[in-house]
Amino acid sequence: MLFSAILTGLVLGGTYALVAMGLTLQYGVARIMNLAYGDIIIAASFGAYVLFTALGINPLLGMLIVIPAGFALSWLIYAVMLQPLARRSRDRGRLEGDSILATFGLLFVIQGVALVLFGSGFMSYSFLAVPVDILGTTVAANRLLAFVLAVVFGLGLWLVLTRTRFGTVIRAVAANPASAPLVGINVDSVARFAFAIGGALAAAGGVVVSMYLTFSATMGVIFTMKALIVVIMGGVGNLMGALAAGLILGLVETLVASFIDPGLTLAATYLIFLTVLVVRPQGLFGRAAR
Amino acid sequence: MMKLVFALAALAALALVPAFAGPYPLGLGIGILGYGVLATAWAMFSGPTRYISLATVAFFGLGAYTVAVLADMLPYPLVLLVAAFVGLVVALIVGLATLRLAGIYFVIFTFGLTELVRQLVTYYEVNVTRTLGRYVFLPLGPEHIYWQLLALLAATLAIAFWVSRARIGLALRVIGDDPVVASHLGIRITRTKLTLFSISCVIMTLAGAIQAPRWTYIEPSIVFNPTTSFLVVIMALLGGPNRLFGPLLGAVPLFLLFEWLSANFPNHYSIILGLLFIAIVFVLPNGVLAAGDSLWSRLTRREARP
Numbered sequence: 001m002l003f004s005a006i007l008t009g010l011v012l013g014g015t016y017a018l019v020a021m022g023l024t025l026q027y028g029v030a031r032i033m034n035l036a037y038g039d040i041i042i043a044a045s046f047g048a049y050v051l052f053t054a055l056g057i058n059p060l061l062g063m064l065i066v067i068p069a070g071f072a073l074s075w076l077i078y079a080v081m082l083q084p085l086a087r088r089s090r091d092r093g094r095l096e097g098d099s100i101l102a103t104f105g106l107l108f109v110i111q112g113v114a115l116v117l118f119g120s121g122f123m124s125y126s127f128l129a130v131p132v133d134i135l136g137t138t139v140a141a142n143r144l145l146a147f148v149l150a151v152v153f154g155l156g157l158w159l160v161l162t163r164t165r166f167g168t169v170i171r172a173v174a175a176n177p178a179s180a181p182l183v184g185i186n187v188d189s190v191a192r193f194a195f196a197i198g199g200a201l202a203a204a205g206g207v208v209v210s211m212y213l214t215f216s217a218t219m220g221v222i223f224t225m226k227a228l229i230v231v232i233m234g235g236v237g238n239l240m241g242a243l244a245a246g247l248i249l250g251l252v253e254t255l256v257a258s259f260i261d262p263g264l265t266l267a268a269t270y271l272i273f274l275t276v277l278v279v280r281p282q283g284l285f286g287r288a289a290r
Numbered sequence: 291m292m293k294l295v296f297a298l299a300a301l302a303a304l305a306l307v308p309a310f311a312g313p314y315p316l317g318l319g320i321g322i323l324g325y326g327v328l329a330t331a332w333a334m335f336s337g338p339t340r341y342i343s344l345a346t347v348a349f350f351g352l353g354a355y356t357v358a359v360l361a362d363m364l365p366y367p368l369v370l371l372v373a374a375f376v377g378l379v380v381a382l383i384v385g386l387a388t389l390r391l392a393g394i395y396f397v398i399f400t401f402g403l404t405e406l407v408r409q410l411v412t413y414y415e416v417n418v419t420r421t422l423g424r425y426v427f428l429p430l431g432p433e434h435i436y437w438q439l440l441a442l443l444a445a446t447l448a449i450a451f452w453v454s455r456a457r458i459g460l461a462l463r464v465i466g467d468d469p470v471v472a473s474h475l476g477i478r479i480t481r482t483k484l485t486l487f488s489i490s491c492v493i494m495t496l497a498g499a500i501q502a503p504r505w506t507y508i509e510p511s512i513v514f515n516p517t518t519s520f521l522v523v524i525m526a527l528l529g530g531p532n533r534l535f536g537p538l539l540g541a542v543p544l545f546l547l548f549e550w551l552s553a554n555f556p557n558h559y560s561i562i563l564g565l566l567f568i569a570i571v572f573v574l575p576n577g578v579l580a581a582g583d584s585l586w587s588r589l590t591r592r593e594a595r596p
Contacts, residue, residue, distance in 0.1 A: 033394060035401065081568065096394055097340050101527070101571045104344070108520065108564030116557055221516070225402040232395070263413040270406050274387050277395055 004137045005258045006251065011143045013250020014150035015208050019223060020230035020242040021157055022201030028174045028237025029194035032082055033096055035103040038223030039110040040199055044070055044206025045215045046118055052125050059127055059207055060145075067203045074199020077106065078192045086191070107220065114217035124214040142211045149208050153201065158239050170194055174237045222266075229273045233284050245284060248272075301444055308433035316432050322545050323439035324501055328518075329525040329537035330446045331493035334453060335486045336523075337531030338466040345384070345400035346522045348407045349377050349491045351513035353498030355411060358424040358508040366428065370499055377495025380407075381488040389483045408514035415510070423509040430503045438500045443538075446493050450534055453486065462486055517560070521548065524567050528574065 019041060026034050044066050051062040081102060089095040131138040161167035173180045173190045180187050209215060209223075230249055234241025249269065256268040276284060308316055328346055336343050356373040364372065384403065388396045415422050453459040461482045465472040472479055498513065505512065521544070529540025552559050 033397070084572070097342060098571060100342060100394075100397055101523070102568050104520070104523075105564045105567030105571065108560045108567065110564075112558065112561030112564060115560065221402075221405065225398075225405065228398050228401075232398070261413070261417070263409065263416065266406055266409045267413075270402065273399070273402075277399070278387055 001258070004139075005254050007137060007139055008143070008258075009251035009254030010247060011139075011147045011212070011250070012254055013247035014147040014154075015205060015246075016226055016230050016249050017243045017246025018150040018153055018208065019202060019205035020227045020234065020246050021154060021239055022198040022205065023224075023227040024231045024234070024237055024239065024242050025170075025194050025201070026198035027231060029170055030078065030082070030191040030198070031086070031095055031177070032078070032099045032103070032195060034195075034198075035100060035224055036106040036110055036220070037103075037198075037202055037227055038225070039107050039114070039220035040070060040074065040202040041206040041209060041223045042215055042217065042220045043073075043110060043114060044203035045210035046114060046123070046217075047203075048207040048210040049123055049125055052127065059211055063204060063207050066207050067200050070203025070206070071196045071200035074202075075192060075196035077199070078195040081106070082195070083188065083192065086188075107224075111217060111220060118217055120217055122214045122216045123210075125210070127211050140212065146208045146212050149204070153204055154239070154243055157197075157201070161239065226269065229269060232273070233276050235282060235284065241284065301440070304440055305437060308436050313432065316436060318546070318549065320432060320436050320439060320501070320504070321549070322542055323436065323443050324497055325521065325525060325541040325545050326538045327439060327443050327446050327497045328494055328522045329529070329541045330443070330450055331490045331497070332522050333526040333531035333537040334446075334450050334493075335462075335483075335490040337526070338459070338462045339483060339486075340466050341389075341396050341483070341487075342523065343400045343487075343490075344397065344519050344523065345403040346494055347514055347516060347518040348400075348404040349380065349494040350498035350518060351404075351411075351510070352376055352380060352407065353495035353500075354502040354505070354508060354513040355498075355510075356495075357428075357499045357502035358426050361426055361428055361502075366430075370496065373495055373499035374492050377492045378488055381491035382484070384491075385484040385487045389480055389487060404514055404516050404519060408510045411514070412510045423507060425507055426503050426505065428503040432504070435500060435504060439497070442493070442496055442500060447534065447538075449489065449493075453489075454534060458482055458485065517563075520563070520567070521545075524563075524570060528570050 023034065023037050026032055026037070047066045047069065048059045048062045051057040051065065052059055057065075082099060085098045085102060086095055089098055127142055132141045132144055161171060169180075169185055169190055170193075172183070172185060173187055173194070177187050177191075180190075205223075226249065230242055230245045233245035233249070234243070249272065252268055252272060253265045257265050260268075307319055311319065328350065332343060332346055335341065353373045353376075356376050357369055360369045360372060384399070388399045412422065453462075461472065461477045464475060464477060465479055465482060469479060502508065502513075525540040525544045526537040527540070528544060529538065530536030548559075548563070551562055555562065
């Protein structure tokens with residue numbers, strides 16, 4: 001019982017970590033607090049759903065379509081909507097305020113489109129729902145796949161950011177956007193690119209979510225919230241922190257749901273969030289005074 | 291003095307509306323007053339500090355729920371007092387936990403607070419009282435609700451006016467402009483923010499409590515509807531959150547527009563809302579009144595300089 005709860009928690013946590021990595025890129029590099037992030041995730045889930053049920057395309061192959069679409073959509077959102085705001089605002093506080101408000105509006109637009117297209121019902125499809133035996137506990141194969149995918153994407157992103165020249169450029173902008181132009185970095189285009197990669201990760205997360213969870217058009221807010229909590233717990237811009245915090249959040253949620261009461265998972269999430277905010281506002285793994 | 295007389299005359303004229311208006315216009319009036327109160331209360335704190343609260347409906351819903359739970363047990367004025375007290379306690383808890391931190395954490399926390407409160411209330415109702423959904427039977431007609439809201443709006447505007455003149459309002463404005471300067475001036479930042487946040491939240495709670503009898507049937511998903519928070523922010527922003535009458539002026543046209551939209555385009559409602567919101571953030575970052583002022587000063591300056 002405990003072992004199976006931990007396993008479920010790890011799977012859920014892997015998805016949270018994957019999703020939060022995208023948000024930490026968007027907020028850490030592009031300085032946009034994107035409240036519509038969860039709705040991009042849900043949009044990708046719907047995309048995978050349509051591809052699978054209408055066209056019979058396996059979600060793994062579907063990723064090849066959905067992830068570039070998420071990248072393109074986010075690129076467009078940043079170029080059309082957020083870049084003018086970033087240019088207009090002189091200080092960071094103003095940009096944060098404006099971007100929160102603008103993406104709050106975007107949240108309702110995306111959610112509204114999803115409601116018109118798919119209605120408000122819960123959706124799911126059955127993909128790889130075969131039991132797999134791990135150390136005496138049975139887990140559905142799609143959950144296992146979800147965890148593996150989260151690990152692969154997370155590791156890939158981490159390698160790109162730490163081992164390549166382009167990753168170094170991104171980290172330079174995250175560390176100090178004012179000095180980055182001095183070494184010949186085009187902050188505008190790097191920010192746009194980082195925001196788009198964040199959107200691609202959200203899309204990947206959405207496909208993963210759709211493989212093993214039921215989802216609905218209005219669930220985006222919950223994913224945004226959880227991704228935000230993971231980002232803050234892990235420390236803004238800290239990928240490994242997001243990974244650890246995502247796993248912790250997934251474990252806590254599953255343990256609370258299976259041993260206390262499923263109705264209190266969100267309350268538990270909030271309790272962790274508040275504790276982290278009050279005790280370590282720089283994040284569990286962040287350094288003080290970034 | 292003239293302004294005071296004018297304000298009282300306007301108040302008296304508005305108080306007479308239920309005597310003439312039919313049930314539908316009266317319902318519109320109640321809606322406008324309700325959103326006017328919420329938007330003015332929201333702007334009282336969020337205007338000067340730029341701490342964007344997305345949790346308006348959490349307090350609004352708490353007020354409505356308190357009335358639903360206590361309506362049969364206590365006399366009505368006492369119920370309102372308890373509702374205000376509940377709002378105050380929650381505001382203090384939320385404020386103490388989040389107002390010390392950078393603005394962004396506050397926004398994020400309030401963003402999810404509604405969902406949290408809704409889930410906790412649902413959990414409590416399902417597991418402790420074993421009923422989800424309550425009926426509110428109070429001997430209050432729409433005109434009583436209208437008058438109460440009108441009184442609350444007058445009180446809110448009076449408080450907002452007083453705050454804008456008093457030391458605490460000036461202190462809040464300094465904090466919003468530059469917290470470092472504020473602390474060097476000897477302003478107690480957290481206490482100032484907490485005081486005004488609590489006042490604003492208590493007013494929101496009362497607005498929910500007063501409107502509770504309108505629904506008759508109350509359920510968490512009805513009273514904790516996040517669209518309300520969204521509407522309040524967009525109204526205050528349209529009118530201009532730093533003006534006394536700004537939020538109210540934003541509430542009147544937008545409420546009427548939303549009524550019309552939800553009657554005619556129920557399916558595309560939230561898409562239109564979202565687009566409108568983005569447009570307002572882009573075009574009118576300081577609200578209609580400020581935009582009008584700058585246009586006016588530009589025109590007059592041009593005339594003065596031939």
